[in-house]
Amino acid sequence: MKKLIALSTILLTLFILNACGGSSNYTPPLVEVDLDGSTTINSNTLASNLNNILPSDLSAAEEESLAFMREEEKLARDVYTALHNIYGQKIFTNIAASEQTHTDAVLALIERYELVDPMQTDTFGIFVNSELQLIYDTLVTSGSISLLEGLFVGATVEELDIYDLQNQKDNVIDNADIIYVYDNLLKGSRNHLRSFDKQIKNNGGVYTPVYISQELYDSIINSSIERN
Numbered sequence: 001m002k003k004l005i006a007l008s009t010i011l012l013t014l015f016i017l018n019a020c021g022g023s024s025n026y027t028p029p030l031v032e033v034d035l036d037g038s039t040t041i042n043s044n045t046l047a048s049n050l051n052n053i054l055p056s057d058l059s060a061a062e063e064e065s066l067a068f069m070r071e072e073e074k075l076a077r078d079v080y081t082a083l084h085n086i087y088g089q090k091i092f093t094n095i096a097a098s099e100q101t102h103t104d105a106v107l108a109l110i111e112r113y114e115l116v117d118p119m120q121t122d123t124f125g126i127f128v129n130s131e132l133q134l135i136y137d138t139l140v141t142s143g144s145i146s147l148l149e150g151l152f153v154g155a156t157v158e159e160l161d162i163y164d165l166q167n168q169k170d171n172v173i174d175n176a177d178i179i180y181v182y183d184n185l186l187k188g189s190r191n192h193l194r195s196f197d198k199q200i201k202n203n204g205g206v207y208t209p210v211y212i213s214q215e216l217y218d219s220i221i222n223s224s225i226e227r228n
Contacts, residue, residue, distance in 0.1 A: 031184055033227045037195035038094040039188035041101040046108055046181070053177040058113055061172045066110050067118045071132050072164060073103035073185070076157045078125050082140045083150045091154070091199055095192050102188055105181050112177070135160075151200045155207045158193040162186060162220075163211040187226045197221045 030045045077099035084092035103119070110117050118128045125140075127133040143153035165186050173179055200207050209217040 031187060033191060033225060036091065036094060037191040037225050038098045039191045040098045041105045041184060043101065043104055046105055050108065050112065050177055053180060055112060055177060056175045058175065062175060062178065063115055065168045065172050066106060066115060068129060070103055070106040070110060071118055071127050071129050072161060073099055073106055074119060075127065075132050075136050076161060077103060079136060079139050079153065079157055083143050083153065086144055087147050087150055089147065091195060095195065098188060102185055105185065109178055109181055148203050148205045151196055151203060151205065152207055154196040155193060155200065156210055158189045158196060159209050159212045159217065161189040165189065190220050191225050194221055194225060
């Protein structure tokens, strides 16, 4: 009887360890979302999942897309960091931290295809792409006017990201691994857009989208945070 009880205890312990992630085979989810919608991409899980997708030859347009999106995700991080330095609001610093993992996800693809990283020198607020440099300067200036304007800027950054990622998927990208990463970046951008819209409304504002249609904007903010 004592041996049976001991065996049952061991089996129960192993079950609990596996349920709680104690097994060495446990893999964290790719996308981790906090209560406010900040969406982080787990780099280890991403690397593991990419190993299951065969790389394909890149077109010149796909190479340009990766370089552009690497810096556009940095733009989001840098804009939010600048706005947090002004207002000290948690939403900016939390999403800035998430955006770091987004630009790192694009870097994983750049390294996979042995491309030149445009962010070899990661200087805050400085971009190789002149278009992104102008957007960054304009948004930080606009967001510095007031907290509400800063939140508007956050929504603008996220809908720009959604627009560009979807446009790249529709018109440029056919490699499965890039599509996989872009799909998860889109999920993060939609979650962040929901977060900014909520804060805008809490501060008495109403946001009008610039880059995506009102219909798409409404469908995003009126749907639940995406966790899977």
